[in-house]
Amino acid sequence: MTRPPTYAKFREVQEELDRSGAAIFRDANGVESLIIRYPYSITYIHSYAEDSPFFLALSEGKLKGSKCTARRCGATYATPRGHCMRCGAPTEWIDLPLTGKLHSWTTCHFGSEAFLKETPYNLALVEFEGIDSVLLARVKEAVESDLYVGMPVEARFDPAPKLSITDVWFVPKR
Ligand SMILES: [Zn+2]
Numbered sequence: 001m002t003r004p005p006t007y008a009k010f011r012e013v014q015e016e017l018d019r020s021g022a023a024i025f026r027d028a029n030g031v032e033s034l035i036i037r038y039p040y041s042i043t044y045i046h047s048y049a050e051d052s053p054f055f056l057a058l059s060e061g062k063l064k065g066s067k068c069t070a071r072r073c074g075a076t077y078a079t080p081r082g083h084c085m086r087c088g089a090p091t092e093w094i095d096l097p098l099t100g101k102l103h104s105w106t107t108c109h110f111g112s113e114a115f116l117k118e119t120p121y122n123l124a125l126v127e128f129e130g131i132d133s134v135l136l137a138r139v140k141e142a143v144e145s146d147l148y149v150g151m152p153v154e155a156r157f158d159p160a161p162k163l164s165i166t167d168v169w170f171v172p173k174r
Contacts, residue, residue, distance in 0.1 A: 006032060051080040053093055058168050059161035063096035065131060078128055078135040096128050096135075098155040099173055103127040103134045107144040114166070120144070126153060126170055138169040146172065 004022040007013045016023035017037040026032045048055050057064040066077040068084035068091055075086045076094065083090055105124035108115070115121055122139040124147070139153060152173035161167045 004034065050082050054080040055163050055165075055167075058157060058165075059163060061157045063098060063135075063155060063168065065094050065096045065128075066091035067094045076131045077133045078126070078131050079133065096131060100126040100128040100135075100153055100155075100170070102139070102147060102149055102151040102153060104149060105139060105147050107147075122147060124153070124170065138166070139171065140169050141171040 004020065004024050005016055006024040006026050007016060008026050010025060013023045013025045013035055017035065021038075022034065022036050024032050025035055054064045063078075065079065066081040068075040068087060068089050070084065070087050070089035073084055073087040073089060075084050077085070077091070078096055081091050103125040105122055107120050107122050109120045111119035111121060118138075118140075122142060122144070123136065124139045125134040125136055127134050139147065140156070153170035154173045156169055156171050158167040
């Protein structure tokens, strides 16, 4: 086998990897590193553990939150919380309303691979009547100029749930 070619620019290394699968990168200190390319994939096995009821509820078109069981506290959360963030007491599950208001929002013009097809997309913190914390979710069926703080929104659920947080999003309330 011939020695792979050497490059000082990593972009050229990447081009060589596309061509032949191997290249040598010489860095600014003169260190030469052999670089190879090969496929790599991971299948995760992930446990939602005590957050499981939240994700199972999404697949049934429901939003579950958490409520502190300490009588003097009773803080409510729009996300799964095994224990209260204010006082540390255990929480119990509560049903969240399926409508809320935009607490704040942003339109993302860059996205990770999972969101590329829908980029640009809106990401919002949704607040619910009587609930002390907010839920991060996408807002669909709206463009950037439609959105404003306090805008009423309602939940939509993926009809083919993936048992993931992306199973829920919000749309402007009709
Ligand atoms: Zn508490």
